[in-house]
Structure formats: structure tokens, C-alpha cells
Amino acid sequence: MDREAIEEAIEVLEDASAEMLTETGNENYYGEAIAVLRQALETEQEPVAFINVEKQKLEWAKLTSWHTPTIVNLPKIPLYTAPPKREWVGLTDEEVSYCRYAATFCDELDTAYMAELIEKDLKEKNHG
Known part of the structure; x- marks a missing residue:
């Protein structure tokens, strides 16, 4: 979505939110959607x-x-x-626990293979 479209969507939602105020009494009816769109505008390069x-x-x-x-x-x-810089995504606690558990049953060759699999998963999680 380009910048103009996001700004237009915010405007439409603000107008609709004003209409919902008179109908429901909720002044922030589309507040979450508006906040998400504003955040997209701020982080857009x-x-x-x-x-x-x-x-x-x-x-x-x-x-x-x-x-x-x-x-x-x-x-x-x-x-x-x-x-834009991407945030690093590591292994979840569950994945770390599984690796520790699986490592107890591995010999040297299996651990090298396991390390390759972990590296592959981390690359996938981090878009690369």
C-alpha cells in the first residue's frame, strides 16, 4: 500500500469513527486500525x-x-x-529445549548435521 492510500484510509476510518460515535457512543471505534495505519506511515522508508x-x-x-x-x-x-533493518528472530524456548534433548542422543556426526539444520531454520526465520 503506498503512502497516499494509507493516508486516505486513515481519513476514511476517522470519518467512519466519528459517525460511529453518534451511533454507538464509542469515540474510538476504529482506533486500533487507525493506529496500525499510522505506524505503517512512520516506519515506511x-x-x-x-x-x-x-x-x-x-x-x-x-x-x-x-x-x-x-x-x-x-x-x-x-x-x-x-x-530497513530486520529484527533478529532466534529459536523459541521450545526449540532450544528440543535441541538439548536431541543432542543427548547424538554422536559427533549427528551433532554436525543437527547444527546444519538449526542454521537452516534460523536463516529461514530471518528471511535469508
Whole structure:
């Protein structure tokens, strides 16, 4: 969902919430949905520049421009500084307990295989 759509959804929900106040007396009828949308707006990454292929230039988000030659007629392409940082997801307590239990029955080769499986699971949990 793009920024404009989120802002429009917040506006619609605020209007609907005002209508629900008169019907139900609940002034914060859609409050949770509005809060989630506002959080999405806050965490959304802002572009640092746009490539405006039509005008053949790079347009910085802060009123700076740089002219570049191009042949193709395409819309602006947003550029970002870096992808948002993801929170590390580790093993659950249940998974750690299972690993400890399973390790008591393993020899050296089995433990190496188990370590590979744990590493694979952690990579999957952390999108990579």
C-alpha cells in the first residue's frame, strides 16, 4: 500500500469513527486500525532521490537535481539509502529445549548435521 492510500484510509476510518460515535457512543471505534495505519506511515522508508527518466535527471528528495542522459521514457524510480533493518528472530524456548534433548542422543556426526539444520531454520526465520 503506498503512502497516499494509507493516508486516505486513515481519513476514511476517522470519518467512519466519528459517525460511529453518534451511533454507538464509542469515540474510538476504529482506533486500533487507525493506529496500525499510522505506524505503517512512520516506519515506511522515505526515498532519498528519484530518477526522472522523462526529464533525464536524478531528482534528490531535498531539492537538488543532476542531469543524466537517457533514451527511454519511464516514470520516476525511487532510490533508498538502505533497506530497513530486520529484527533478529532466534529459536523459541521450545526449540532450544528440543535441541538439548536431541543432542543427548547424538554422536559427533549427528551433532554436525543437527547444527546444519538449526542454521537452516534460523536463516529461514530471518528471511535469508
